[in-house]
Amino acid sequence: MSLSQNQIFRTLLGVALFAVLLLGYQPSAEANRTCPDAKLFSQKLITDVCWSCLFPIRIMGASLGGGNVPSGASNQALCLCHDNLGVPEPGMGVGYxxxxxxxxxxxxxxxxxxxxxxxxxxxxRRFQGTPGAGEDDISDHGFYHYHYYAFPLLLMLDLFTPGGCMSDGMMDFDIMYLSELDPTWNNDQLAFFTNPEAAAVANLPAQSACMIDAAYTATGNVNNAMWWCAGAWGSLYPLSGKVPTTGFANMTSLSSAKAIGALHRRGLAQRT
Structure with missing residues (x-):
C-alpha cells in the first residue's frame, strides 16, 4: 500500500469513528436485558409523572383542586423559614x-x-431475586431487591419549591439505601429481630383482617388502624424481600411498601 493510500485509509477510518461517536453508542440487546436503562432523566420526568397527584394544593390554609388532605397537614396561613444564616423569614403556608x-x-x-x-x-449473584413460579409449593414466593433514592422532583425541575423550605434537606437525586447491603432483607429470621412486633400479627385472625383493609382502601380511604396490612397487596410483615406470587404489579408494589415500612421502622425515612 502506498503512502497516499495509507493516508486515505486513515482519513476514512477517522471519519467512520467520528460518525460512530456522533451517533452515540447504543448498548446491545443482551446488555439491555441484563440491566436495562430506565431512561429516568429524559422526557419521562415530564411525561411519566402524575402531575394531578400533587393536588390538592393548600395555600394559606385554603385548598385548590380535588384530592385528599393527609391527617396532620398544617393549615396555618403564615409560617417562618430560616435562611442560610438561621434568620427567620416570614412567609405563607403552602402544602401539596x-x-x-x-x-x-x-x-x-x-x-x-x-x-x-x-x-x-x-x-x-447468591442474592439474585426471583418472580416465583406459582405452583402451590415453596416457589409461590418471589423475591426482589430495592434501591431507595432521594428524588425531590419539583426542586430538581426548579418548580414551586424554594430550596430553603425543603423539609428533609434533600436537594438532588441521590442513593439513600440499597437492599443488597441489608442482611435482613433476604432473611426472614433476621428481619424478625429488627421488628419483633411481627409476632403480634403472625396469626390467621390478623392476616384475615387484611381483607377488611383491602376493601377499605379499594374505596379510596386510608385505614391506619391495620398497620400490618398493605391493602389487597398483602401483609407488610415480615419486613423482608419475600412476597407472594400474586402478579408482577402486586409483587413489586408490596416490595416497595415493605421497603418504605422497614426504613420508617428503623428511623431512616422520616419526614416523607
Missing part, C-alpha cells in the same frame, strides 16, 4: 403532595435502571 422518593425494585442484585442501567459493584 410532593414527589420526594423513588423506589426501584429489581430482580438482579446490583442492577440500577435508574442509573442508566449501571450494575453496582459488590452485588453477589
Amino acid at each position: 403532595w410532593e414527589p420526594a422518593r423513588l423506589v426501584e425494585v429489581v430482580r438482579q442484585a446490583g442492577c440500577a435502571p435508574s442509573l442508566m442501567g449501571t450494575t453496582l459493584p459488590g452485588a453477589s
